[in-house]
Amino acid sequence: MDFQLNEDQEALRAGVRVWCEDRFRFEKLAEVVQQPLAREWWRELAELGVFALRAPESAGGVGLGMAEAAVAFVELGRRLVPGPLLWNLLAAELIPGAASGEVIVGGLDQPQPADRRRPSATPAQPTDAGAALIEYGDAIDVLLVLRDDGVQRIEAAGQLPGTLVAEPLDPLTPMLRVSELPEGTIIGDAALAARLRLEGTALTSALLLGIAESTLEYAVAYAKQREQFGRAIASFQAIKHFAADMYVRQELARAATLAAAVTIDDPAVGDVSRAVASARVVAGAAARENARKCIQIYGGMGFTWEMPPHYYLKRCMVLENTLGQSPSHCTTVAAHLAAPAS
Amino acid sequence: MDLRYSDADEQFRSEFRRWLEAAVPAHGAPPARDDWDGRRAWDTGWQRKLFDAGYAGVNWPREYGGRGATLTEELVYYEEYARAKAPYVGMNFVGIRHGGPTLIAEGSEAQKQTHLPRILRGEEVWCQGFSEPVAGSDLAALSTRAVRDGDHYRVSGHKIWTSFAQQADFCELLVRTDPDAPKHRGISWLIMPMNLPGISVRPIDTLRGESDFAEMFCEDVRVPCENLVGPENDGWRITNVTLRFERGSAWAQDIFELQEYLVDLSALVAQRAPQDASLQSVLGQLAAEADALWALVKWQLGETAKTGVPGLGGSALKLAFTELTQRVYEFGARLLGRAALSRDATDDPSGWRSSDTFLNTLSFTIAAGSSQVQRNLIAERILGMPREPR
Numbered sequence A: 001m002d003f004q005l006n007e008d009q010e011a012l013r014a015g016v017r018v019w020c021e022d023r024f025r026f027e028k029l030a031e032v033v034q035q036p037l038a039r040e041w042w043r044e045l046a047e048l049g050v051f052a053l054r055a056p057e058s059a060g061g062v063g064l065g066m067a068e069a070a071v072a073f074v075e076l077g078r079r080l081v082p083g084p085l086l087w088n089l090l091a092a093e094l095i096p097g098a099a100s101g102e103v104i105v106g107g108l109d110q111p112q113p114a115d116r117r118r119p120s121a122t123p124a125q126p127t128d129a130g131a132a133l134i135e136y137g138d139a140i141d142v143l144l145v146l147r148d149d150g151v152q153r154i155e156a157a158g159q160l161p162g163t164l165v166a167e168p169l170d171p172l173t174p175m176l177r178v179s180e181l182p183e184g185t186i187i188g189d190a191a192l193a194a195r196l197r198l199e200g201t202a203l204t205s206a207l208l209l210g211i212a213e214s215t216l217e218y219a220v221a222y223a224k225q226r227e228q229f230g231r232a233i234a235s236f237q238a239i240k241h242f243a244a245d246m247y248v249r250q251e252l253a254r255a256a257t258l259a260a261a262v263t264i265d266d267p268a269v270g271d272v273s274r275a276v277a278s279a280r281v282v283a284g285a286a287a288r289e290n291a292r293k294c295i296q297i298y299g300g301m302g303f304t305w306e307m308p309p310h311y312y313l314k315r316c317m318v319l320e321n322t323l324g325q326s327p328s329h330c331t332t333v334a335a336h337l338a339a340p341a342s
Numbered sequence B: 001m002d003l004r005y006s007d008a009d010e011q012f013r014s015e016f017r018r019w020l021e022a023a024v025p026a027h028g029a030p031p032a033r034d035d036w037d038g039r040r041a042w043d044t045g046w047q048r049k050l051f052d053a054g055y056a057g058v059n060w061p062r063e064y065g066g067r068g069a070t071l072t073e074e075l076v077y078y079e080e081y082a083r084a085k086a087p088y089v090g091m092n093f094v095g096i097r098h099g100g101p102t103l104i105a106e107g108s109e110a111q112k113q114t115h116l117p118r119i120l121r122g123e124e125v126w127c128q129g130f131s132e133p134v135a136g137s138d139l140a141a142l143s144t145r146a147v148r149d150g151d152h153y154r155v156s157g158h159k160i161w162t163s164f165a166q167q168a169d170f171c172e173l174l175v176r177t178d179p180d181a182p183k184h185r186g187i188s189w190l191i192m193p194m195n196l197p198g199i200s201v202r203p204i205d206t207l208r209g210e211s212d213f214a215e216m217f218c219e220d221v222r223v224p225c226e227n228l229v230g231p232e233n234d235g236w237r238i239t240n241v242t243l244r245f246e247r248g249s250a251w252a253q254d255i256f257e258l259q260e261y262l263v264d265l266s267a268l269v270a271q272r273a274p275q276d277a278s279l280q281s282v283l284g285q286l287a288a289e290a291d292a293l294w295a296l297v298k299w300q301l302g303e304t305a306k307t308g309v310p311g312l313g314g315s316a317l318k319l320a321f322t323e324l325t326q327r328v329y330e331f332g333a334r335l336l337g338r339a340a341l342s343r344d345a346t347d348d349p350s351g352w353r354s355s356d357t358f359l360n361t362l363s364f365t366i367a368a369g370s371s372q373v374q375r376n377l378i379a380e381r382i383l384g385m386p387r388e389p390r
């Protein structure tokens, strides 16, 4: 057992971090908001190997594991890198061009409502109670739809029928409102859908962890330089204790997220679905709470558009609505308690 | 980055598990809580059995009777120990978890030879004489005086919250040896035999109605100078060594135990309220946090292995573990409904006496550095925020 980043993983992290700092320094975010998803940076991400990390070398991939993918995604989360990041990675071996970044893949999770799984329950509800909001729906080439019974591929070619949301919650995540999806083709079975959900959830946790880390850094840096009552607000214990709790949440989220990734790579060390669900619960809480405390610590500045904290909270809300909300992951963990793996 | 135990670890696991499977039931049920002689015999008797089987002092050096286990073997040990619901360290707490380890790190050869094997065999019970009425969180404000008189120190002062003072044979005692130095500089760490004349102990009832801790008065107690651990007036540094052990890796066992409790609670939920989705959700939330704590133990262990010293992360672990434990037992007590209004074992089918244990967990966030003190430490030492007055 050696549960720490190895040298190669450190190097990968450093490489992705340098690219993120260069491309997505906070000062540049304002420009990004104005732009549609740029194929150029998508290809740069692919060149860094981010999407091909897990594809085997024989298929032109990097041949690494979920652990490395998680390490890279934490960095992307820290810098709010936009785009339907996790879908290109998940699709690396399913959709030609995904690993190289030539094809932009989006995704939609459409689990069947619980009452439709049990035929005898209440009368069936319409599957689409409302329109779906699809991230980057206007920019993606291919849409993957995860259903309980399989994986569907829909050709989008940047022209999914729908209307662009005028005010997306996260200004860095444009949304397309789609009420009816075009026909697609089935490219995988229920088992594949379940696997992609699991892996996507692990990557989501990594992005959330990045938010938890970044918001702690911003909050502490701000608190050290902002003065009130003749001293830095970082000297007030209420602020220090917020920060300490943020640190604890970050540490728990990191340990759980990396443990889940390692467990996906090496299922002998634990129960994959429990590890992934636990990590997602803890990482979600860390990102959410840290982003909120960051806003509080910034005071009035925290309520401005100009300052970083709100972007993190909004991105966190996007991620916490990706592949299931926290309570559903809590239920998964509880189910494992009831039937522990031997 | 990997989480695999080695074959040797797994070998050790199956040996230890097999031993526990026989030894734990054979040790029988714990004595009544006010049967102090019985409790001492039970706690130290179990320690002796661990020693005889080669399982005492899992991370202590072999030369002093320990097992000298690797870091991962130590984890396996805690996992199996908790899984087998083996007896709590109890009265051996101070000796095993921080007194002994402090001697290993800072004691003289003679002190190690004298005490370590006896602690491991359950022949010496230790207590901790740190806190005083005016020196709690601000421990360095302590005023118990020790004045050199030939080859002895004459010790006078008033300690409080000394757990198991009545049963202990030795005390790790903090005294002020230089009253003129700044408060962190004039402290020394002494081994005080509890049978010396001039020591009197007055039990204090805890909120559970048991006299687990006590006040201790020292009036001109003559402690031999050879019982000084480390240099005179260097006691604050050594105190921090002791506290690091107290907040250290042994939490791992308690975290694993908490996970076992959660499994039993889930059976209770399934039995009492199988359809209640909100209970499932709370249970899952608590279990996810416990899983994360366990992962953090492994992460910090990796850090220790990489750098050679335990990092400052112990404070984060202590803070998160103690706060979570309170929430988990509170949830357990709530599940019991009105049965929680009884502290008797028979009224909790989970076997964990949830409401009584909940009361006990209230001390976790106070003792060994309160949650607030841990937050100060994290903010200051890890995040570099300005220091509190000290």
Ligand SMILES: Cc1cc2nc3c(=O)[nH]c(=O)nc-3n(C[C@H](O)[C@H](O)[C@H](O)COP(=O)(O)OP(=O)(O)OC[C@H]3O[C@@H](n4cnc5c(N)ncnc54)[C@H](O)[C@@H]3O)c2cc1C
Binding pocket: A237, B127, B128, B129, B130, B131, B132, B135, B136, B137, B138, B160, B161, B162, B163, B164, B213, B363, B366, B367, B368, B369, B370, B371, B372, B373, B376, B388
């Ligand atoms: C069950 C139990 C067993 C114990 N066993 C032992 C033992 O064997 N030996 C021993 O020496 N001691 C023992 N203690 C004592 C323990 O170490 C002290 O209780 C602890 O250090 C807190 O000190 P205090 O009780 O004086 O509280 P105080 O220091 O008076 O604290 C009171 C409150 O003020 C807060 N506070 C204090 N300082 C700060 C600060 N700087 N910033 C923010 N908040 C602050 C605390 O968090 C707490 O909430 C035991 C305590 C308990 C509960």
